[in-house]
Amino acid sequence: LAKTTQPISMDSYEGQEVNITCSHNNIATNDYITWYQQFPSQGPRFIIQGYKTKVTNEVASLFIPADRKSSTLSLPRVSLSDTAVYYCLINAGNMLTFGGGTRLMVKP
Amino acid sequence: DTAVSQTPKYLVTQMGNDKSIKCEQNLGHDTMYWYKQDSKKFLKIMFSYNNKELIINETVPNRFSPKSPDKAHLNLHINSLELGDSAVYFCASSPMPGQGYGGSYNEQFFGPGTRLTVL
Numbered sequence: 001l002a003k004t005t006q007p008i009s010m011d012s013y014e015g016q017e018v019n020i021t022c023s024h025n026n027i028a029t030n031d032y033i034t035w036y037q038q039f040p041s042q043g044p045r046f047i048i049q050g051y052k053t054k055v056t057n058e059v060a061s062l063f064i065p066a067d068r069k070s071s072t073l074s075l076p077r078v079s080l081s082d083t084a085v086y087y088c089l090i091n092a093g094n095m096l097t098f099g100g101g102t103r104l105m106v107k108p
Numbered sequence: 109d110t111a112v113s114q115t116p117k118y119l120v121t122q123m124g125n126d127k128s129i130k131c132e133q134n135l136g137h138d139t140m141y142w143y144k145q146d147s148k149k150f151l152k153i154m155f156s157y158n159n160k161e162l163i164i165n166e167t168v169p170n171r172f173s174p175k176s177p178d179k180a181h182l183n184l185h186i187n188s189l190e191l192g193d194s195a196v197y198f199c200a201s202s203p204m205p206g207q208g209y210g211g212s213y214n215e216q217f218f219g220p221g222t223r224l225t226v227l
Contacts, residue, residue: 034215036216041220041221042220042221043112043198043200043218043219043220043221044151044198044216044218045218046215046216046217049215085149087151098150098151098152098153100148100149100150101149101150101151
């Protein structure tokens with residue numbers, strides 16, 4: 001079972017780039033890495049998913065090194081509305097393991 | 109139109125009671141899930157159904173019984189509620205189950221959550 005570790009919280013300012021790293025030392029060969037965003041009183045929302053190297057979409061980038069034991073979610077130029085909890089998810093076969101989440105606070 | 113809906117949004121009840129939470133998705137997905145989020149915001153999967161068949165059943169007390177009358181619905185019934193059951197319960201759906209079924213992992217769509225408070 002892939003265990004994940006994330007920082008509990010991070011602070012940033014509007015307009016900055018934010019990088020949140022998730023450690024998953026025992027990720028298996030076929031596991032994918034997915035990141036979700038959660039606002040208060042809402043369900044998590046999919047941000048990005050990847051298997052290796054780099055994936056980019058309209059809201060974020062995901063960097064995965066060759067050994068895949070970690071991954072970094074990169075949010076370019078954050079705004080106040082990006083204040084939320086960000087979860088790293090490893091899909092290990094039928095087991096879906098969420099990390100503890102990183103609470104990102106974006107300040108003006 | 110709401111993609112994944114849950115009812116009720118809030119549920120306050122006494123210990124020992126039996127209650128149900130309903131979930132419906134109109135996305136045409138084959139797979140549905142129930143998650144529990146505790147007060148520390150840890151999200152843990154409880155159950156997963158693919159096309160009405162149970163495929164994940166985590167270590168959850170047997171007081172919790174999921175029921176899937178069709179692939180668009182996955183309800184959660186809880187017997188003999190305990191204080192420790194207080195949490196937010198999220199339903200989710202995805203187009204196909206996670207890896208292990210020949211495909212890549214797919215995005216999950218979550219409902220708004222049901223906040224259960226047991227007194």
